[in-house]
Amino acid sequence: MARTLFDKIWDAHVVDRMEDGTCVLYIDRHLVHEVTSPQAFEGLRTAGRKVRRVENTIAVVDHNVPTDADRLKGINEPESKLQIETLEHNVAEFGVPYFPISDARQGIVHVIGPEQGISLPGMTIVCGDSHTSTHGALGALAFGIGTSEVEHVLATQTLLQKPAKNMLVRVDGTLPQGCTGKDIVLAVIGKIGTAGGTGHVIEFAGEAIRALDMAGRLTVCNMSIEAGARAGLIAPDEVTFAYIKGRPLAPQGADFDKAVAYWKTLPSDEGAVYDKVVVLDAAQITPQVTWGTNPEAVMPITGTVPNPADEPDEAKRAQMARMLSYMALEPGQKLAGTKVDVVFIGSCTNSRIEDLRAAAHVARGRHVADGVRALVVPGSGLVKKQAEDEGIAQILIEAGFEWREAGCSMCLGMNPDKLTPGQRCASTSNRNFEGRQGPGGRTHLLSPAMAAAAAVTGVLTDVRELV
């Protein structure tokens, strides 16, 4: 029977199948960070269990870490400090490989996995973080889990799971100039909604997806969770293999060739059946910006804020009114021209070298507008170094951007980088929920080029007018 990419990875990892269809699913890579692991290690300790496969496990600090240059002198915030120290104690006790903040390889867990060659096609990859879906861009089945499951994987290297349904999102045609993977995925979420993928694994396919570089694909899969999907997937191809080749923890030499031979068997078979199919025309996509407090409240930068009075459904009308009130936007207002206070370029969605290049391309020869604070937070120490070597950091610094150390930063309000109540932020991150970037903060999600355009103009701006 013709199988999808998801079916093939799933089948290859079933260790055992119970009568009701629940499977014991083997996990190839377990990524661990400081926020969702302390209780899991504590559980192991209490039960007298070990980490079953330290060779499948890697730990890093990202959520809590400050991103200022002085962070190596020590972390001031006592709770963050305790959480980081707890991870360091746990990895030492259980023998788990670990990248501390003093290591150039430290960074956002979903940036360093692909960067180091830890995440590979055909693998099952989990992490106590919903944006684990990112790694699906390499053709791996990657999904977020809770802390109980983190403990379960540490103890057994497996999870108890039932297969998800298959969904195909095909993006045909060519993406217009000024648009990126971020605009594709925001447009997809706008179309199918924040629960459009619930219970499904989304496979992204089509000409516009194939044409994306690996950074763009990682962005697309990163936000599949914002459409409610369990995971996002893109079939591995020559772009994938070229990206992986030579990465430190990827197979080397003859092993790489063996791996590629296997990876080439993974793409969905001709005639494979999907439970749901959605098709988009890339040519119709324009630079996207969110206007509300969930990622499906999105529209082209050329759009105007919707009027709740036009919404027939009462519950949706109330929700829309609530969103506009929180976001301090008026019905009918043009999105372009809305003043911003902060610009954040970073997060597991958009902090790779390609993202920083796109921002620098817009910022070159321009300057951050008066009254705007603009932060650039590279996704890893190695991305930071590469950007410095390429001269990108210098362009951004000269343009008035803050150039910071690697971490999750202002994506989630868990470290010193936060919005203050009422501040409006153009952000390359993934969630525009109320209070996500700090209590009372207002988030507009957009691409790195669009964020840079907002930084230099001081308002939400159609980047196509600047490049």
Next chain:
Amino acid sequence: MDKFTRLTAIAAPLNVANVDTDKIIPARFLKTIKRTGLGKSLFADMRYNEDGTEKPDFVLNQEKYRKAEILVAGDNFGCGSSREHAPWALLDFGIRCVIAPSFADIFFNNSFKNGILPIVLPPEQVAKLMDDAALGTNARLTVDLACQMVVRPNGEEIPFDVDPFRKYCLLNGLDDIGLTLAHESAIATYEAKIPAWQPKLR
């Protein structure tokens, strides 16, 4: 994990769609290394003013819902992050069951691991329960997991679906790890077949 068998309790109505995990427990409260003590931060931004005083309109601040053990909620409850702090906070407050037309996958899964029963019902049935919940202490709902039935205050019984394996674990308060370790030899057999080209991280 505590068993879940039969619960008769006050239900709190939270008729909002897309209640995300940042609403259930904002990220600034995740800096804990414990599972307990999060109940006071449950729904923090909806529940408290900036000075820490309670917002009187929020459902769980109303006297009649302070001891609620069931939450009746809107579509796509628990969307967003994978933080298990969300069910931990609900449990610490005292919530053992959430009823909604739909849930986000990870939250749904995390709930079962903590002895919380998430129940999916059609929107029209949830609407009835939302009305019942609005009666506060005058109306209690009964949730019977063994019979897979929600019983309204008027005696009407509403059946619900639940995955048989998850039901078994919840009824018996079983932790998955012990059950999975029964498959130890199958895991070891699988591991012996992992191709040699697959790199080890240590």
